[in-house]
Amino acid sequence: MENTSLAHHLILAGLLFVLGLTGVLMRRNLLVVYMCLELMLAAATLALVAFSRFNRTMDGAVLVFFVITVAAAEVAVGLALIVALFRKRGTVQSDALTTLRD
Amino acid sequence: MPDGLFIFFAALTLGAALLLVLSRNAVTSAMGMILALVGVAADFFLLDAYFLGVLQVLVYAGAVMVLFLFIIMLLDTEDATGAYPWKTAALGLATFFLLAAGVLWLFHWSGAVSPVKAGATPPELSVNPAEFVTAAKAFGRLLYTKYLLPLEIAGFLLLVALVGVVSLSKDNPETNA
Numbered sequence: 005m006e007n008t009s010l011a012h013h014l015i016l017a018g019l020l021f022v023l024g025l026t027g028v029l030m031r032r033n034l035l036v037v038y039m040c041l042e043l044m045l046a047a048a049t050l051a052l053v054a055f056s057r058f059n060r061t062m063d064g065a066v067l068v069f070f071v072i073t074v075a076a077a078e079v080a081v082g083l084a085l086i087v088a089l090f091r092k093r094g095t096v097q098s099d100a101l102t103t104l105r106d
Numbered sequence: 107m108p109d110g111l112f113i114f115f116a117a118l119t120l121g122a123a124l125l126l127v128l129s130r131n132a133v134t135s136a137m138g139m140i141l142a143l144v145g146v147a148a149d150f151f152l153l154d155a156y157f158l159g160v161l162q163v164l165v166y167a168g169a170v171m172v173l174f175l176f177i178i179m180l181l182d183t184e185d186a187t188g189a190y191p192w193k194t195a196a197l198g199l200a201t202f203f204l205l206a207a208g209v210l211w212l213f214h215w216s217g218a219v220s221p222v223k224a225g226a227t228p229p230e231l232s233v234n235p236a237e238f239v240t241a242a243k244a245f246g247r248l249l250y251t252k253y254l255l256p257l258e259i260a261g262f263l264l265l266v267a268l269v270g271v272v273s274l275s276k277d278n279p280e281t282n283a
Contacts, residue, residue, distance in 0.1 A: 008112045008152070011213045016116045016149065018209030020123055020142070022202055027127035030190070030198035035132055035178055039139045043123055046146045046166070049158075057153040065155050066248050072158075072165055073260045077267035079170050083177050084274040090181050097183075 013054035020047035034086055034096040045075050112152055119145030132178045136171060143167040157241040
Protein backbone atom coordinates (compact mmCIF):
# COMPACT_ATOMS: atom_id res chain seq x y z
CA MET A 5 0.00 0.00 0.00
CA GLU A 6 2.98 2.32 0.48
CA ASN A 7 3.53 3.08 -3.15
CA THR A 8 0.27 2.83 -5.06
CA SER A 9 -1.35 5.99 -6.28
CA LEU A 10 -4.99 6.46 -7.14
CA ALA A 11 -4.07 6.26 -10.82
CA HIS A 12 -2.73 2.71 -10.43
CA HIS A 13 -6.01 1.44 -9.02
CA LEU A 14 -8.03 3.33 -11.63
CA ILE A 15 -5.92 1.82 -14.43
CA LEU A 16 -6.50 -1.67 -13.02
CA ALA A 17 -10.24 -1.01 -12.76
CA GLY A 18 -10.33 0.46 -16.27
CA LEU A 19 -8.48 -2.47 -17.83
CA LEU A 20 -10.75 -4.92 -16.02
CA PHE A 21 -13.81 -3.06 -17.31
CA VAL A 22 -12.45 -3.07 -20.87
CA LEU A 23 -11.75 -6.81 -20.66
CA GLY A 24 -15.33 -7.39 -19.51
CA LEU A 25 -16.70 -5.25 -22.33
CA THR A 26 -14.56 -7.12 -24.88
CA GLY A 27 -15.97 -10.39 -23.55
CA VAL A 28 -19.55 -9.12 -23.83
CA LEU A 29 -18.92 -8.17 -27.47
CA MET A 30 -16.97 -11.29 -28.46
CA ARG A 31 -18.58 -14.21 -26.71
CA ARG A 32 -21.69 -16.03 -27.94
CA ASN A 33 -22.43 -18.15 -24.87
CA LEU A 34 -25.00 -16.18 -22.85
CA LEU A 35 -23.64 -17.52 -19.53
CA VAL A 36 -20.13 -16.27 -20.34
CA VAL A 37 -21.55 -12.93 -21.52
CA TYR A 38 -23.30 -12.67 -18.17
CA MET A 39 -20.07 -13.41 -16.29
CA CYS A 40 -18.33 -10.67 -18.30
CA LEU A 41 -21.10 -8.25 -17.27
CA GLU A 42 -20.40 -9.16 -13.65
CA LEU A 43 -16.72 -8.49 -14.26
CA MET A 44 -17.59 -4.98 -15.46
CA LEU A 45 -19.59 -4.40 -12.26
CA ALA A 46 -16.64 -5.62 -10.17
CA ALA A 47 -14.34 -3.20 -12.01
CA ALA A 48 -16.71 -0.33 -11.24
CA THR A 49 -16.77 -1.26 -7.55
CA LEU A 50 -12.96 -1.32 -7.56
CA ALA A 51 -12.87 2.25 -8.87
CA LEU A 52 -15.43 3.30 -6.25
CA VAL A 53 -13.40 1.80 -3.40
CA ALA A 54 -10.22 3.45 -4.69
CA PHE A 55 -11.88 6.89 -4.89
CA SER A 56 -13.45 6.38 -1.49
CA ARG A 57 -10.11 5.44 0.09
CA PHE A 58 -8.14 8.27 -1.43
CA ASN A 59 -10.76 10.85 -0.48
CA ARG A 60 -10.89 9.42 3.06
CA THR A 61 -14.65 8.90 3.07
CA MET A 62 -16.83 5.86 3.68
CA ASP A 63 -19.58 6.79 1.22
CA GLY A 64 -18.05 5.11 -1.82
CA ALA A 65 -17.55 1.92 0.15
CA VAL A 66 -21.20 1.98 1.27
CA LEU A 67 -22.23 2.41 -2.36
CA VAL A 68 -20.16 -0.69 -3.20
CA PHE A 69 -22.16 -2.54 -0.54
CA PHE A 70 -25.36 -1.66 -2.42
CA VAL A 71 -23.81 -2.54 -5.79
CA ILE A 72 -22.94 -6.02 -4.45
CA THR A 73 -26.53 -6.42 -3.19
CA VAL A 74 -28.06 -5.38 -6.50
CA ALA A 75 -25.61 -7.56 -8.45
CA ALA A 76 -26.54 -10.61 -6.38
CA ALA A 77 -30.26 -10.02 -7.02
CA GLU A 78 -29.56 -9.38 -10.71
CA VAL A 79 -27.57 -12.61 -11.05
CA ALA A 80 -30.40 -14.63 -9.52
CA VAL A 81 -33.02 -13.17 -11.87
CA GLY A 82 -30.75 -13.28 -14.93
CA LEU A 83 -29.81 -16.92 -14.41
CA ALA A 84 -33.49 -17.82 -13.93
CA LEU A 85 -34.22 -16.08 -17.26
CA ILE A 86 -31.39 -17.99 -18.98
CA VAL A 87 -32.68 -21.29 -17.59
CA ALA A 88 -36.22 -20.46 -18.78
CA LEU A 89 -34.80 -19.60 -22.22
CA PHE A 90 -32.87 -22.87 -22.34
CA ARG A 91 -36.01 -24.83 -21.43
CA LYS A 92 -37.94 -23.21 -24.27
CA ARG A 93 -35.28 -23.04 -26.99
CA GLY A 94 -32.71 -25.65 -26.01
CA THR A 95 -29.70 -23.37 -26.50
CA VAL A 96 -27.89 -20.49 -24.82
CA GLN A 97 -25.79 -19.48 -27.84
CA SER A 98 -26.85 -15.94 -28.72
CA ASP A 99 -26.32 -16.40 -32.48
CA ALA A 100 -28.91 -19.22 -32.44
CA LEU A 101 -31.54 -16.91 -30.92
CA THR A 102 -32.60 -14.88 -33.94
CA THR A 103 -36.39 -15.30 -33.94
CA LEU A 104 -36.97 -11.55 -33.78
CA ARG A 105 -34.52 -10.85 -36.59
CA ASP A 106 -35.77 -13.43 -39.10
CA MET B 107 7.18 1.65 -8.79
CA PRO B 108 3.99 0.57 -7.08
CA ASP B 109 3.81 -1.91 -4.26
CA GLY B 110 4.84 -5.49 -5.08
CA LEU B 111 1.64 -6.94 -3.66
CA PHE B 112 -0.42 -4.60 -5.81
CA ILE B 113 1.48 -5.65 -8.95
CA PHE B 114 1.04 -9.32 -8.07
CA PHE B 115 -2.71 -9.08 -7.47
CA ALA B 116 -3.28 -6.79 -10.45
CA ALA B 117 -1.49 -9.29 -12.71
CA LEU B 118 -3.50 -12.15 -11.16
CA THR B 119 -6.78 -10.28 -11.68
CA LEU B 120 -6.06 -9.31 -15.27
CA GLY B 121 -4.74 -12.79 -16.16
CA ALA B 122 -7.82 -14.44 -14.68
CA ALA B 123 -10.09 -11.99 -16.51
CA LEU B 124 -8.26 -12.84 -19.74
CA LEU B 125 -8.90 -16.54 -19.04
CA LEU B 126 -12.60 -15.72 -18.49
CA VAL B 127 -12.88 -13.86 -21.78
CA LEU B 128 -10.84 -16.20 -23.99
CA SER B 129 -11.55 -19.74 -22.73
CA ARG B 130 -13.91 -21.73 -24.93
CA ASN B 131 -15.05 -23.87 -22.01
CA ALA B 132 -17.71 -22.28 -19.78
CA VAL B 133 -16.42 -24.01 -16.63
CA THR B 134 -12.89 -22.70 -17.25
CA SER B 135 -14.40 -19.25 -17.75
CA ALA B 136 -16.17 -19.54 -14.40
CA MET B 137 -12.89 -20.53 -12.71
CA GLY B 138 -11.21 -17.49 -14.25
CA MET B 139 -14.08 -15.34 -12.97
CA ILE B 140 -13.66 -16.68 -9.42
CA LEU B 141 -9.92 -15.95 -9.53
CA ALA B 142 -10.53 -12.45 -10.90
CA LEU B 143 -13.05 -11.70 -8.15
CA VAL B 144 -10.63 -12.93 -5.49
CA GLY B 145 -8.02 -10.63 -7.06
CA VAL B 146 -10.45 -7.70 -6.80
CA ALA B 147 -11.10 -8.64 -3.17
CA ALA B 148 -7.33 -8.64 -2.54
CA ASP B 149 -7.18 -5.14 -4.01
CA PHE B 150 -9.99 -4.12 -1.62
CA PHE B 151 -7.74 -5.34 1.20
CA LEU B 152 -4.83 -3.29 -0.14
CA LEU B 153 -7.17 -0.28 -0.12
CA ASP B 154 -7.98 -0.93 3.59
CA ALA B 155 -11.58 -1.90 2.74
CA TYR B 156 -11.40 -5.13 4.74
CA PHE B 157 -15.12 -5.49 5.24
CA LEU B 158 -15.82 -5.16 1.52
CA GLY B 159 -13.03 -7.61 0.70
CA VAL B 160 -14.57 -10.24 2.94
CA LEU B 161 -18.02 -9.46 1.54
CA GLN B 162 -16.72 -9.77 -2.01
CA VAL B 163 -15.26 -13.22 -1.37
CA LEU B 164 -18.35 -14.42 0.49
CA VAL B 165 -21.04 -13.08 -1.83
CA TYR B 166 -19.38 -12.96 -5.24
CA ALA B 167 -16.67 -15.60 -5.32
CA GLY B 168 -18.75 -17.76 -3.01
CA ALA B 169 -22.49 -17.62 -3.54
CA VAL B 170 -22.82 -16.01 -6.97
CA MET B 171 -20.15 -18.10 -8.67
CA VAL B 172 -21.49 -21.32 -7.13
CA LEU B 173 -24.83 -20.37 -8.67
CA PHE B 174 -23.12 -19.78 -12.04
CA LEU B 175 -21.28 -23.12 -11.91
CA PHE B 176 -24.49 -24.87 -10.90
CA ILE B 177 -26.35 -23.44 -13.90
CA ILE B 178 -23.45 -24.23 -16.27
CA MET B 179 -23.50 -27.86 -15.12
CA LEU B 180 -27.31 -27.97 -15.26
CA LEU B 181 -27.59 -26.65 -18.80
CA ASP B 182 -24.58 -28.65 -20.02
CA THR B 183 -24.08 -26.38 -23.03
CA GLU B 184 -21.95 -27.54 -25.90
CA ASP B 185 -18.59 -25.82 -26.25
CA ALA B 186 -17.80 -23.96 -29.42
CA THR B 187 -14.70 -25.42 -31.05
CA GLY B 188 -12.07 -24.07 -33.39
CA ALA B 189 -10.81 -20.53 -33.74
CA TYR B 190 -12.96 -17.43 -33.40
CA PRO B 191 -14.47 -16.13 -36.63
CA TRP B 192 -12.09 -13.41 -37.84
CA LYS B 193 -14.78 -10.71 -37.62
CA THR B 194 -15.38 -11.46 -33.94
CA ALA B 195 -11.67 -11.62 -33.19
CA ALA B 196 -11.03 -8.32 -34.99
CA LEU B 197 -13.93 -6.63 -33.19
CA GLY B 198 -12.69 -7.91 -29.83
CA LEU B 199 -9.06 -6.95 -30.40
CA ALA B 200 -9.97 -3.50 -31.74
CA THR B 201 -12.31 -2.81 -28.80
CA PHE B 202 -9.77 -3.98 -26.27
CA PHE B 203 -6.75 -2.11 -27.59
CA LEU B 204 -8.61 1.13 -28.36
CA LEU B 205 -10.28 1.30 -24.95
CA ALA B 206 -7.21 0.08 -23.06
CA ALA B 207 -5.15 2.82 -24.70
CA GLY B 208 -7.90 5.26 -23.75
CA VAL B 209 -7.83 4.11 -20.13
CA LEU B 210 -4.05 4.40 -19.92
CA TRP B 211 -4.11 7.85 -21.48
CA LEU B 212 -6.92 9.11 -19.26
CA PHE B 213 -5.49 7.87 -15.97
CA HIS B 214 -1.78 8.06 -16.64
CA TRP B 215 -0.79 10.69 -19.17
CA SER B 216 -3.63 13.16 -19.37
CA GLY B 217 -3.15 14.36 -15.79
CA ALA B 218 -6.90 14.20 -15.11
CA VAL B 219 -6.27 12.26 -11.87
CA SER B 220 -4.66 14.69 -9.46
CA PRO B 221 -2.21 12.47 -7.47
CA VAL B 222 -1.08 11.02 -10.76
CA LYS B 223 2.61 10.83 -10.01
CA ALA B 224 3.72 7.34 -9.10
CA GLY B 225 4.70 6.90 -5.50
CA ALA B 226 2.00 9.12 -4.09
CA THR B 227 0.71 7.65 -0.84
CA PRO B 228 -2.93 7.76 0.19
CA PRO B 229 -3.93 9.97 3.09
CA GLU B 230 -4.05 8.41 6.53
CA LEU B 231 -7.38 7.05 7.72
CA SER B 232 -9.08 8.79 10.60
CA VAL B 233 -10.06 5.49 12.21
CA ASN B 234 -7.60 2.66 12.68
CA PRO B 235 -8.17 0.51 9.60
CA ALA B 236 -6.39 -2.52 11.04
CA GLU B 237 -9.41 -3.23 13.23
CA PHE B 238 -11.86 -5.22 11.19
CA VAL B 239 -14.49 -4.65 13.87
CA THR B 240 -14.08 -0.89 13.51
CA ALA B 241 -14.70 -1.06 9.77
CA ALA B 242 -17.83 -3.16 10.23
CA LYS B 243 -19.03 -0.76 12.94
CA ALA B 244 -18.45 2.29 10.74
CA PHE B 245 -20.33 0.54 7.94
CA GLY B 246 -23.26 -0.29 10.18
CA ARG B 247 -23.47 3.26 11.52
CA LEU B 248 -23.61 4.74 8.01
CA LEU B 249 -26.03 2.09 6.73
CA TYR B 250 -28.55 2.71 9.50
CA THR B 251 -28.36 6.52 9.51
CA LYS B 252 -27.44 8.26 6.27
CA TYR B 253 -28.25 5.33 3.99
CA LEU B 254 -31.30 3.94 5.77
CA LEU B 255 -33.70 4.43 2.85
CA PRO B 256 -31.39 2.84 0.24
CA LEU B 257 -30.87 -0.05 2.66
CA GLU B 258 -34.62 -0.62 2.93
CA ILE B 259 -34.97 -0.39 -0.85
CA ALA B 260 -32.13 -2.90 -1.31
CA GLY B 261 -33.88 -5.28 1.05
CA PHE B 262 -37.13 -4.86 -0.85
CA LEU B 263 -35.27 -5.43 -4.13
CA LEU B 264 -33.94 -8.73 -2.79
CA LEU B 265 -37.50 -9.75 -1.88
CA VAL B 266 -38.74 -8.80 -5.36
CA ALA B 267 -35.90 -10.79 -6.96
CA LEU B 268 -36.73 -13.78 -4.75
CA VAL B 269 -40.41 -13.78 -5.75
CA GLY B 270 -39.51 -13.15 -9.39
CA VAL B 271 -37.07 -16.05 -9.56
CA VAL B 272 -39.58 -18.42 -7.96
CA SER B 273 -42.30 -17.43 -10.43
CA LEU B 274 -39.86 -17.59 -13.37
CA SER B 275 -38.58 -21.06 -12.61
CA LYS B 276 -42.01 -22.52 -11.87
CA ASP B 277 -43.15 -24.95 -14.53
CA ASN B 278 -45.86 -23.19 -16.46
CA PRO B 279 -47.73 -25.68 -18.66
CA GLU B 280 -49.36 -23.29 -21.14
CA THR B 281 -46.25 -21.20 -21.89
CA ASN B 282 -43.89 -24.14 -21.79
CA ALA B 283 -45.52 -26.30 -24.45
